[in-house]
Amino acid sequence: MPHALTKDNVRLYFEEVGSGTPILFLHEFAADHTNWEPQMRYFSRGHRCIAYSARGYTPSDVPPSPEVYSYKHFYTDALAVLDHLGIEAAHLVGLSMGSYSSLQIALHSPQRALSMTLAGIGSGSSLENLESFRAQCRATAEQFETLGSVKVAEVTREAPGRIPFLVKDPRGHADFYAALARHDAKGSANTMRGFQGGRPSIYTMTEAIKKVATPALIICGDEDDNCVEPSLFLKKHLPAAGLTFFPKSGHVLNLEEPALFNEMVERFIALVEAGRWPPRDPRSLVAD
Template sequence: MPHAATKDGVRLYFEEAGSGTPILFLHEFAADYTNWEPQMRHFSRAHRCIVFSARGYTPSDVPLSPAAYTYEHFYTDALAMLDHLGIAQAHFVGLSMGAYSSLQVALHAPQRLHSMTLAGVGSGSSLEQLESFRAQCRATAEQFDTLGSVEVAKITREAPGRIPFLVKDPRGHADFYAALARHDAKGSANTMRSFQGGRPSIYSMTEAIRQVTTPGLIICGDEDDACIEPSLFLKKHLPASGLTFFPKSGHVLNLEEPALFNATVERFITIVEAGRWNQRDPRSIAGE
């Protein structure tokens, strides 16, 4: 099985398909590398596509210590994957946790990205609610530790942001949560405790975000309430960003609406590669 090694020796399982300009897909908390299959099949027709399971998600390694699951580990793991494959620069396509990591790469190693797609980004960012969000993350981590992944999957499958998926595609929703039930409980607990419950709010990085010139596409489901305001915030402050909302959609955008997701991201990447996705013209800003 192919694995890439991180700076701290964690082995990350990956798969790739196709040839051309690379696209690196970064999954969300409840997913793993398999949940990008609709995108792998579509984009590998014209691009070199790479998916991997994050640390804590088998068949990648599952470190025992929560200290090995910080947000710094996750974004540098993405860079380690590029290094292992000899890729200098790639399009990053991230969902939720993966979108946050993509943004962190743009903040710390912008030369490694052609572009970034930030889908379902920013839940838990409210500074007023940050401590309660972190407390909930710790509680969920404890559930993984004590109840296991099967029971936590039953508890979380009807979270508000997941309901649109259930309504429009019950079969796909069931498959998604059957996969979550198979996740390593210790890896999920550590990811929830340290990454989800320890990452800085995007609202605390306003000035740094304003300096990011990487072309960015922000995608949000209009029924993913936790991500609407963060998506608007990023659109306001990322200089070369565009924003789109998927109607009647929740958090799992790439699986809820795979055709729309693929077409939207493909158009974005095509424009970026043509050199036509630029920073916003100041003349278009009211008051400028």
């Protein structure tokens, strides 16, 4: 099985297919590399596509210490996959947790990102509710450890942001949560405590975000309430960002609306590669 090795010797399982300009797919908390299959099959017709499972998600390694699950570990792990494959820069396509890591790469290693697709980004960013969000993350981590992944999957399958997926595609929704039930409980608990419950809010990064020149496509479901305001915030402050909302959609955008997702990302990447996704023209700005 192919694995990339991180700086702290964690093995990350990856799959790749196709040839051309590389695209790296970064998954969300409840997913793993397999949830990008509709995109791997589609985009590999014209690109070199790589999907990997983050640390804590088998068949990648599951380090026992919660201290090695910080947001810094996660975004540098993505870079480790690119390093292993000899890729200097790639288009980054992330969902939720993966979007946050993509943004961190653009902030700290912008030369590695040809573009970034930030789908379902920003849940838990509200500064007003940040402590309660982190407390919920700690509680969910304890549930993984005491109840196991199967029970947690049963409890979370009807979270508000997941309902649109259930309504549209009950079979796909069932498959998604069957996969979550197979996740390593300790790895999920550590990820929930370290990454989800420890990452800084994007609202604390305003000045740094304003300096990011990386072309960005922000995608949000209009029924993914926790991500609407963060998406608008990023559209306002990322210089070269475009924003689209998917109607009647929740959090799992690449699986809820795979054809629409693929179409939007394909158009975005094509425009970036043609040099036609510039920063916003100042003449279009309205004074506050």
